[in-house]
Amino acid sequence: MKKIRFTAIIISIVMLTSLFAGCAERNRATQNAEENLTKDTKVLVVYFSWSGHLDSMAHWIADETGGDIIRVLAKDEYPESYNDTANRAKKEKDDGVRPAINVSLTTEQMEKYDTVFIGFPVWWYDLPMTMWTFLESVDLSGKTVIPFFSHEGSSDGASSLSTIKTLAKGADVKTGDAISIRGSKVADSEKDVRDWVKGLGYSK
Ligand SMILES: Cc1cc2nc3c(=O)[nH]c(=O)nc-3n(C[C@H](O)[C@H](O)[C@H](O)COP(=O)(O)O)c2cc1C
Incomplete structure (x- = not known):
């Protein structure tokens, strides 16, 4: 006993x-989110991911481009429970909340990049509010922005791409070049993601 x-x-x-x-x-x-932005590169990959799909896609893109990579996190982390996360995300969207995030990039830090890949899961037919916070906090003017995202049905991204266009002021947002992958297919999509990067001419 x-x-x-x-x-x-x-x-x-x-x-x-x-x-x-x-x-x-x-x-x-x-x-220490910004500490890794040290490569000699003009490409930045910024993403938010709750259950890991965008984390995989972002790392393939960063590896293929040789770009810097940074993950946006809510300072008040989302719960592990799907229902609790879904409820909080819905309320944040309905109330227009901008959750505090870990990333804060100055115009000087952004100077070295000419292209920013922006990754996100579709949440409630739009961008997760963490990415609203990010896009409103950063100066993307004059840069090319290329979205990549995952979903479970909203394969065209619903409102998310037009939201990026609105928030990324002064940027050339390539909504027509965006890649969209169903969440359940992400694990098998490394080649598709790498081929997409190559096709856009960003392979290192
Ligand atoms: C809070 C929440 C809201 C979601 N809303 C949508 C949606 O509106 N449309 C959709 O197709 N998928 C929706 N999904 C599914 C995610 O977009 C999909 O599972 C994605 O692959 C998750 O990426 P991640 O693993 O990087 O978090 C939602 C998932 C969560 C957690």
Whole structure:
């Protein structure tokens, strides 16, 4: 009996330790988002991802282009539960909330880029509000913006592409070049994503 109790305590400690380690890792990512923008490149890949599809797509694009990559996170992270996230995202959209995010890029930091790939999952037929926050915070004038996104039915991005056009003031937003991949197909789409980058002439 004692042994079982001891084993249970050890398992709990290990689980708690890894939980806190995970939190620390996420917080580091939140605080130091701009530290990785160090490559000699004119391409920046910026994305938001909740369940990981855009994370995969963004990394393939960054690898294929040789570009810098940065992940937008809500400072108040979205819950792990789908329903809770869906409810919060709906309320944020209905109320026009701009959630605080981890990324803050100055005009000087943006100077080296001439093309910005913007990635997002379609949320409630539009951009997630974190990306509204990002697009309103950054100076994209004079740059080429290329959207990439994932969905579970809104294959044309619903309102998201016209939202990017409105928010990315002064940018040349290539909505016609955007790539759209159903969430359930993302895992098998690395070649499609890389071929898309090549076709646009951005392969390194
Ligand atoms: C809060 C929320 C809202 C969503 N709204 C839509 C939607 O309006 N249209 C759609 O096609 N898919 C919608 N989806 C599905 C996501 O766009 C899709 O699962 C995407 O692949 C997720 O990308 P991620 O793994 O990078 O988060 C929604 C998902 C969530 C979590």
